[in-house]
Amino acid sequence: MKVLVTEYLRINLDTEKWECRRCGHEHGNARENYKHGLLVYDRDPREIHKPLLDTQLYERTYSPDPKWCRILEYYCASCGTMVEAEYLPPGHPPLHDIEFDIDALKLQWKDRKEVTEPSIAPDLALEKVKHGRALHAEMHHGHQH
Amino acid sequence: MHDNISAEERALLDKFLADNKMFLGPDPEIMRDHTVTPRSAAEEAVLKQGFDTHQAHHIRGLINAALSEAFTMVNQMGAAPGAKWGDLVTAIYTAEGNLAMIAPHGIITFAACAFYPIRFIIKNWVSDPTVGVKDGDGFIHNDARYGGVHNTDQSMMMPLYYKGELICWLSSTIHEGENGACEPGGLPAAAESKYDEGIKMSPFKVVENFQIKRDLVTFLQNSVRDPKLQLEDMKVKLHAVMRLRDRIIAILDQFGREALIATMRMHLEDTETEVRRRIRELPDGTTRVLQFMDSSLRENCMQKISVAITVKGDRMICDFRGTAPQFMNRSVNTNLASFKAALATGLLQNIWPDLPHTMAVLSPIEVITDPNSIIDAEGEMPQAMSLMPLFKACVAWTVPMAKFNYSLPRRYSAIIASQYDQAATFIYGGLTQHGDVTGNFCGDINGMGQGARSHADGEHSVSPVFGFMADSGEHEINEEDTPIIRLGAQRLAKDRVGFGKYRGGMGYEQIATARGSGMWGFMTGCEGSKFPSAQGLFGGYSCPAYQLLKIKGVNIFETLNRDPKAIEVFDILKLMNERPLAGGKYSSNDMGMTFELCDEGEIYMICQGSGGGYGDVLERDPALVMKDIEEDLLSADLAREIYKVVFDERTLVVDEDATRAMRDDYRRQRLQRGKPFDAFCKDWVTAEPPADLPYFGSWDDNRRIYAQNPAINLKVVMNADQLQGFYMPNPKDLQIASLEAQLAKAQAALEACQAAGR
Ligand SMILES: [Zn+2]
Numbered sequence: 001m002k003v004l005v006t007e008y009l010r011i012n013l014d015t016e017k018w019e020c021r022r023c024g025h026e027h028g029n030a031r032e033n034y035k036h037g038l039l040v041y042d043r044d045p046r047e048i049h050k051p052l053l054d055t056q057l058y059e060r061t062y063s064p065d066p067k068w069c070r071i072l073e074y075y076c077a078s079c080g081t082m083v084e085a086e087y088l089p090p091g092h093p094p095l096h097d098i099e100f101d102i103d104a105l106k107l108q109w110k111d112r113k114e115v116t117e118p119s120i121a122p123d124l125a126l127e128k129v130k131h132g133r134a135l136h137a138e139m140h141h142g143h144q145h
Numbered sequence: 146m147h148d149n150i151s152a153e154e155r156a157l158l159d160k161f162l163a164d165n166k167m168f169l170g171p172d173p174e175i176m177r178d179h180t181v182t183p184r185s186a187a188e189e190a191v192l193k194q195g196f197d198t199h200q201a202h203h204i205r206g207l208i209n210a211a212l213s214e215a216f217t218m219v220n221q222m223g224a225a226p227g228a229k230w231g232d233l234v235t236a237i238y239t240a241e242g243n244l245a246m247i248a249p250h251g252i253i254t255f256a257a258c259a260f261y262p263i264r265f266i267i268k269n270w271v272s273d274p275t276v277g278v279k280d281g282d283g284f285i286h287n288d289a290r291y292g293g294v295h296n297t298d299q300s301m302m303m304p305l306y307y308k309g310e311l312i313c314w315l316s317s318t319i320h321e322g323e324n325g326a327c328e329p330g331g332l333p334a335a336a337e338s339k340y341d342e343g344i345k346m347s348p349f350k351v352v353e354n355f356q357i358k359r360d361l362v363t364f365l366q367n368s369v370r371d372p373k374l375q376l377e378d379m380k381v382k383l384h385a386v387m388r389l390r391d392r393i394i395a396i397l398d399q400f401g402r403e404a405l406i407a408t409m410r411m412h413l414e415d416t417e418t419e420v421r422r423r424i425r426e427l428p429d430g431t432t433r434v435l436q437f438m439d440s441s442l443r444e445n446c447m448q449k450i451s452v453a454i455t456v457k458g459d460r461m462i463c464d465f466r467g468t469a470p471q472f473m474n475r476s477v478n479t480n481l482a483s484f485k486a487a488l489a490t491g492l493l494q495n496i497w498p499d500l501p502h503t504m505a506v507l508s509p510i511e512v513i514t515d516p517n518s519i520i521d522a523e524g525e526m527p528q529a530m531s532l533m534p535l536f537k538a539c540v541a542w543t544v545p546m547a548k549f550n551y552s553l554p555r556r557y558s559a560i561i562a563s564q565y566d567q568a569a570t571f572i573y574g575g576l577t578q579h580g581d582v583t584g585n586f587c588g589d590i591n592g593m594g595q596g597a598r599s600h601a602d603g604e605h606s607v608s609p610v611f612g613f614m615a616d617s618g619e620h621e622i623n624e625e626d627t628p629i630i631r632l633g634a635q636r637l638a639k640d641r642v643g644f645g646k647y648r649g650g651m652g653y654e655q656i657a658t659a660r661g662s663g664m665w666g667f668m669t670g671c672e673g674s675k676f677p678s679a680q681g682l683f684g685g686y687s688c689p690a691y692q693l694l695k696i697k698g699v700n701i702f703e704t705l706n707r708d709p710k711a712i713e714v715f716d717i718l719k720l721m722n723e724r725p726l727a728g729g730k731y732s733s734n735d736m737g738m739t740f741e742l743c744d745e746g747e748i749y750m751i752c753q754g755s756g757g758g759y760g761d762v763l764e765r766d767p768a769l770v771m772k773d774i775e776e777d778l779l780s781a782d783l784a785r786e787i788y789k790v791v792f793d794e795r796t797l798v799v800d801e802d803a804t805r806a807m808r809d810d811y812r813r814q815r816l817q818r819g820k821p822f823d824a825f826c827k828d829w830v831t832a833e834p835p836a837d838l839p840y841f842g843s844w845d846d847n848r849r850i851y852a853q854n855p856a857i858n859l860k861v862v863m864n865a866d867q868l869q870g871f872y873m874p875n876p877k878d879l880q881i882a883s884l885e886a887q888l889a890k891a892q893a894a895l896e897a898c899q900a901a902g903r
Contacts, residue, residue, distance in 0.1 A: 003428075003552050007599065007646075007683040007760050039819025042829060048787065049677070049689035052640055054722050058733040062641060064690045065675035068439060068447065068838065071686070072829075075819045080812030082684040082761040087677060089437065089447060089838060091831030093845045094822075098548050100430035108428065112554055120600050121556035124498035128613040129604075132250050136231060136616050139217060 001114050003105060005098060008076070008083040009034055013106050025078035033096045035074060038083060040094075043071040045087075169347070171290040171480075175264045179485045181413050181508045182241045188410045191403045201408040204400055208237060208246055208408075211392030215385040216248035219317055222384075224377040226623070227297075227320035230588045231614035235389060237409070238314040242267055244504040245313075245409040252612040253493055253502045254535075255318035257486035259300050260504060261292025262348040263314050266302070276350060280306040283352025283383055285365075287324065288345045292482050295531050296324050296342050297331035301382035303352070305390055307397045312405060315389050317382040322585035325369040326529060328740040329574020329584025334442035334670050335739040336527035337474040343529075344368040352383060370574065370582045416505035421459040423497065424509070426553060431455045432545035436537045439676040441475040442530055442737035444876050446854065447676065447834075448477070448519055449842025450537055454545045462511040463488070463541075466865055467847030470515075471522035473870040478522035479531035485512055487538035490611050494539065496546050498558050498613075515850070517868035519841075526870055530670055536566040539610045540679070543596065547682055562596030562603070562649060562682035565754035566610045567671040567736065569593070569691070571629070571657055574668075574740065578628050578661035587629070587655070588618025589753060595650035596756035597643065597685055602769065603650030603756040605637055628662035631655070632701065633715030638752040640780055644787050645685030645758025646765050651778060652753025656715050658701055659743045667749050669693055671736035678754065685758030692733045693751050694721055699729040700746030717750045762788050763808045767799040841871070 001013045010019050011030045018027035018034040027037025044066050051061035064087075072086040072094060086094060150158070184192070215235040219228055227233065234251030238244050242263035247256045266284055270276040284302045289295050300318040304311050326333040326343030336342050344365065351361050357379055365379075366372035397405055436450040451467030471478045479487075489507040493500060500506050514521040520534050540563040547560050574584030591614065592606030608614065620631045633656035643649030659665040672678060677687035694717055704711045704726060712725055724731055726748075736751065743749060767790045773779035774797060781794050789811050791803035820828075834840035839854045843865065852871050853860040856879055863869065 006548060006551055035822045038822055039816065040822050040825040040829075041815065041819045042825075045677075048644065048686055050640075050783070050786075052689075052718055053692075053733055057731070058721070060674060060690070060692045060733040060735070062689045062692060064677055067835070068445075069437075069676045073815070073819070074684075074822075075812075075815045077816070077819070077821075080815040082763070082815070085681055085684055085686050087437070087680065087687055088435070089676070089840070090835055091829065092435075092834075093830045094826065095433050095435055097433050097545075098430070099432070100428045104429035115552070115554050118551060118560075118599065119554060119556050121558050121560075123559040123561070123598060123601075125494055125558060125561070125613065126595070126604060126607065128498055129608045132231070132608075132613050133616070135250060136614070139220065 001109055003109060004115060004118055006083070008081055011100070011102070011105065013102070013109060016102055020076040020079060020081065022081045023076060023079035025076055030100070031102050034098065035094060037077065038074040039077050041073045041075070043073050045069050045071050169269055172265060172268065175261055175268065176292065176480065176482045179482070179504065179507055179512065181243045181417065181505055184410065185241050187240065188406055191406045192410065194403060196407050196411055197404070200400065200404060201411060204396060204404055204408045205246070205412065207396050208393070209249055211389050212237065212246060212248035213250070214392065215317060215389040216251055218385040218388060219319060219381055222381045223319055224374045224381070225319050225321045226585050226588060226618060227322060228378065228381070230591060230616040230618050232320040233318060235317045235385060236315070237393070238263055238316070239409050240311050240313055242314060243413055245412055247502045250614060252614070254294050254486050254490040254611050255298055255300070256316065257489045257504055257507070258292045258294055258483060259302065259316050259318055261482050262286040262300065263302055263316070265291055266348050270348070270350070278304050280304070281352070281354045282350055283386065284348050285351040285379070286346050286348040288347050289483055289528060289531065290480060291347050294483055294486065294535060295332065295529060296326070296345065297322050299346070299378070301379065301386050302348070303386045303390065305393055307394060307402055310402065312397065312402055313393065313409065315386050315393070317385045319378055319382065321374065321378055323369050323371040323374065323583065328668060329370055330572040330586055330668065331584065332532070332572055332586065332670055333529045334476055334668065334737060336476040336529045338525050339527055342527055351379070355387060357383060370584045412501060413503055413505040416501050416503055417509050419500065420506055420509050423557070424456055424461045425459040427456045427549040428552060429457050432548040434541065434544040434680070436541065437676045438477070438533055438537065438672045440672040440674065440735060440737045441472060441477050441873060442533070442670050443475055443739065444839070444873060445675055445735060446839035446841060450520065450534065450541070451843060451847055452541050452545060454549070456549060460511065461509070462513065464513045465518070465520055466513060466515050467843035467850070468515060468518040468520055469841035470850060470852055470863070470868045471517050471519050471526055471870040473526050473872045475873055476527040476530040477533040478519050478526050478528045479534045480523065480528060481514060481521040483531055483535060484520045484538050487535040487611070488512065488541065491539035491542050494611070494613065495543050495561060495564070496550070496558065515865045515868050517870060522870070524870070532568050532670065533672055536568065536610050540564055540566045544680055544682060560599035560682070562643065562645070562685055562757035562759045563680040564596050564610050564756045565593040565649070565652055565679045565688055567673050567678050567691070567754055569652065569671050569736070569751055569753045571655065571749065571751070572668045572670065573627065573629060573666065575628070575665035576662050577626065583627065587623065588616060589655050592617045592653055592753045594652045594679070594688070594753065594755040596679065596682065597645050597647035597649050597759035599759060602647045605650045606653050606753055607650055628659040628665050630658050630660050632658060632748065636716065637778055638717070639778055640783055641689050641691070641752060642755040642778070643679060643681050643686055643688045643758035644762050645681055646760030646762065647685070648758050648773070649679065649688060649756030651755045654717050654750065654752045656717065656748060656750045658746055658748050660702060660745055664742065666740050666742040667738070668740040669736055669738045669751055673754065674735045679757045681757035682759050684761045686762070687757050688755040691736055691752060691754055693736050693738055693749070695732050695734065695750070696720065696726055696729040696748040697732070699726045699748065701726070701748060702746045717752065720748070720750070763811060767792070767801070767804055771797045771799060
């Protein structure tokens with residue numbers, strides 16, 4: 001039984017390992033931080049959020065300040081898929097962001113059917129926005145300017 | 146001292162203390178409790194008689210219709226710009242002050258705050274012979290310390306009596322804007338204490354016999370920059386609440402008090418039950434996210450918000466310990482009650498939009514904070530720009546809840562990266578072309594980009610982060626009422642996007658100037674100029690940093706008069722890079738700007754931001770990349786450099802094989818440059834924040850909080866449960882000191898030259 005956890009991670013309940021959803025590579029013990037099994041790169045944020053204003057003219061160019069912000073890119077050690085992009089100030093300890101109780105997870109999935117492809121739910125927030133817009137347009141129809 | 150006093154003596158003592166309380170300030174007993182109160186005797190008695198779910202469903206529909214009708218009245222008649230865009234709510238509360246229902250299109254945050262002042266009225270004014278609460282009374286309130294998002298929002302609250310019995314409370318709230326603060330528009334980033342925040346209305350009676358007391362209104366009008374607005378909207382809110390009252394009384398006439406009381410109570414209890422059921426479906430464990438705010442709106446400084454959500458069975462605990470301490474003289478603090486209201490909002494907006502909009506969605510969830518942190522601030526500190534941490538609260542759920550929700554066999558709503566979470570709009574004030582004094586903000590705040598979704602790109606400029614309403618106002622109306630002229634508006638900000646397999650929804654540019662006023666100015670209150678604000682999800686990148694751009698010392702109207710073709714397209718990047726206005730002073734600045742004057746024809750430019758991206762950029766469908774280029778949202782260079790797509794720039798035809806090869810090659814590059822996590826951490830992790838970074842919050846341990854500001858050689862490490870607030874130096878004093886030092890150095894050099902006889 002495998003439980004999907006993110007776009008790129010799943011937990012194999014039988015082996016108790018984190019696995020890559022793209023290539024099946026085992027990242028490590030599911031009771032520990034999945035990041036232990038990944039490769040990390042300290043990315044200068046200006047390489048992703050490139051300066052859009054002339055750097056000769058301006059200090060602030062829509063790029064993050066590399067002295068304030070770095071991007072830790074986490075890659076699957078086997079297929080190179082980028083699993084996470086963590087924005088941190090320089091030197092800040094990476095976060096242990098997913099810490100599941102594996103025993104409880106096993107119990108929870110005992111009676112559930114395995115899910116291999118994530119269920120897609122409707123974007124209810126967007127539906128509400130669209131409904132609100134329609135209502136607003138109707139209400140202000142013929143509004144005197 | 147006697148330790149043992151009789152119960153009788155104790156009661157007498159308590160009464161004496163209560164009667165002689167010198168100041169009825171914000172009451173921690175009320176303000177720290179976000180839960181639905183236990184059933185009252187009346188509710189218990191009513192529910193004992195049984196509960197007819199079909200009838201309740203019918204009654205709920207009628208209440209919804211009534212709330213909607215009142216909402217529409219305020220929306221159509223309200224004078225405040227916010228009222229016109231839908232920045233308002235109407236709501237109904239139980240007799241004990243539990244928020245039961247809001248208007249379907251209203252802003253939940255307001256109502257999720259307004260039950261606090263109602264509980265204050267119940268606790269303090271009902272039995273006070275000098276105040277009292279009776280049929281026909283109405284209470285006003287705006288002080289966020291008694292419950293509220295911020296002091297721009299004013300509520301009208303009315304008890305509903307039926308056959309002599311208090312059955313429920315009704316309210317209407319509008320973001321009014323102007324409130325007489327030290328800066329116009331009601332959101333003073335310059336406030337250095339609570340006394341700079343403008344008028345402070347604790348809940349008081351302003352309506353008797355359904356009529357507004359004119360003496361009190363006059364006092365309020367004298368306290369704000371927009372006296373007409375103050376009166377008009379008080380009337381509007383009162384009449385909306387009275388209409389709502391008529392409708393609820395009709396429901397009472399038709400179905401009886403029991404049915405209404407039971408319906409409201411069960412609406413709350415059923416919602417709580419459903420929330421607990423949904424929590425139980427999630428995996429047990431903890432997910433975490435960090436949020437970094439990079440500005441106090443007066444200076445750049447990092448403030449960390451630490452978020453850990455723990456699920457255990459049907460319990461959910463949101464732990465914010467490790468968050469930055471409060472600032473004593475900066476307005477970006479919030480009190481805990483407001484913070485929780487924003488949490489409730491974000492939970493409904495981002496995670497479970499289908500749940501009823503009541504306080505019961507947050508009620509079963511436990512919230513832990515460090516007192517005196519920036520999200521649980523207390524005392525004299527200002528909190529006029531509480532929007533900064535509150536908007537973070539709205540999106541705090543997205544990343545950690547996506548990690549809980551992803552596994553579910555059936556989800557309730559889409560998995561979405563963080564929405565853009567900054568108040569990217571112009572706040573303004575001054576004299577209008579009609580000679581009136583005014584201050585407020587523009588509707589562009591409502592166009593924040595949606596986060597990318599697990600199945601699709603985010604929607605552009607979709608809604609505010611705090612509500613489902615989506616109107617960004619009409620510029621023509623704004624131009625009739627104020628000197629603001631929009632040179633460019635609603636143009637999506639090309640290339641400024643959260644990249645990913647699916648990209649964030651983008652925000653639009655706003656280019657503004659002023660005309661026809663002797664005195665006009667702008668301010669902006671946003672973070673994220675150094676550290677991006679909207680976070681990506683599952684390998685998606687965040688939005689970029691955003692800036693405030695200015696062209697001062699020009700008059701665009703004179704230029705266009707001389708040469709109507711001087712500027713063909715108002716585009717921020719073109720204007721700033723090509724500098725077509727000769728003699729102008731061009732500058733790129735932090736998005737936090739306190740109020741400053743804008744001379745006729747000077748130009749101020751900001752944009753709404755993008756939501757975070759979703760997933761690995763290398764998985765983005767090349768066809769979607771081409772679509773973005775075609776729609777002029779993306780440069781060809783970025784398509785190649787970020788998404789690694791090979792294509793013909795003229796035809797936009799993708800070379801699939803070359804793209805695949807380039808992406809495979811890039812994955813191999815990642816494997817080469819990436820380091821194993823543990824080895825990486827050995828090099829990367831430092832024991833403390835960088836010494837030259839102004840930093841507030843925990844570092845490696847949530848129990849130890851740093852407060853460091855190199856500008857004044859401040860460095861303190863505190864225990865999280867013993868936080869104290871911090872004062873920041875006046876940025877102008879720092880600038881003066883720096884200039885004086887430069888001057889002294891130059892003078893010393895000059896004297897040395899003179900001494901050397903040259
Ligand atoms: Zn892999």
